[in-house]
Amino acid sequence: MAYCDGIISRDIEIDCDNLLQRGVEEIGVIINRQDIDFDNVEYSADNPSIVTALPLKAGKRGYRVVIPGANSFSGTGSTLATGTYRNTFNHTLGMVVLANDPDVTEDIIDGLANGQFVAVIENKNKNLNQTVATKKGFSTFSIVGLQQGLRATTLEEDRYSEETDGGWNVVLTETRAPKSGLFFFNTSIEATRTAFNALVGESAGTESGDGGDTPGWVDPSA
């Protein structure tokens, strides 16, 4: 049996070329955890904190989460969870659902209440100025919930809320995850963004929400 990870192996210092940037971009993806093809999830051989492939089961898709504003996904972070023999991490994902109607309660809120989820979010801290080419942008996407699953710990609506205007405030938490953080990166930031977009069905290079056009297909409605 190995002694796994009770050491550090790197200087703790500031990277002057890649100064840390706070915050998360406005668009993320949330996936029903049961839709992930865990048999084929792959991690980097060099760094097990990097997920190189996050395949979904056939016919399944992720769902976009768009949180506008200066502090998108506010409340997202990690804390230490002390254990008797081994310490782990609790990861939280904060978000708001700025809508409240029968479709929202049926399709989103009721599901969030009892399901388990995995989220992929885009950090503002991307490490784009890395000198090692294969690491350029490797901190762009974070994955939360892949280890233990995100579960709802807060689901509240306040009709007079100044912040949500009567929408839903949501906090999803992954408890006792062994890794302090997981990142999603494969080969390059462009390739990873393609995979990120593919989670919700967008083709590479498209930014529209209609799924994008795939070469060889004709949209008769156009």
Add this chain to the structure above:
Amino acid sequence: MDYKQTVKEIGDRFDKTGTLSLSDKQSIERLYYLTFGKYFTRTHCGDCYKDALIMIRLHLKKGGKQMAKSSEFVLKRGVVLATPGVASVLSGRDVPADLVVAHLAKFPNKISYFEEYPDNWMKLVEDFKNPKVQKTEAKTGKVDTDDEANGGDELSPEAAELVTLISFDLKAGMLKKDIKEKYKEYKVDGDALSVRGLANLIKLAEKAE
């Protein structure tokens, strides 16, 4: 159940009840994708599914069909095929079969990344790794590309030697018409080389370059 039948059944149910069940909605998402080649997106509109169903039914009524696939290979969401040293990144349905086969030849276990793929994918990979040697009968100039019928016969030593000579000429920058002129009187295995036989040997030499 086939595509048209599914559309008809859901449409009939909707006409009778005026509502769509959850499974119907899921089917409509799939049908929309099969019809228009892009993913159905809900944007909090109350009639998204009904509208989608109407669009699909109208498409069929106008004689439209299920869209043909652009490739037999369809990647699972959340993965890309990125071959080291190759700039292109493949994702979703935008995956030309020849590039996929080339990738699978190097990384065959990556077939698990695909949610759809042809049954004969292993044969395609094998064919890619071992290009068929065209059976060239230099004497008659006949070329048979049906390897299964002919066992992919190799060239005779004389023909192979001639391919090597032609290859040298090509590398030296000689034009094909000049090569044809140069070797038109050649004999292989005792028989004169036909025009077609020589053309095929030139093709083989080009591949060998």
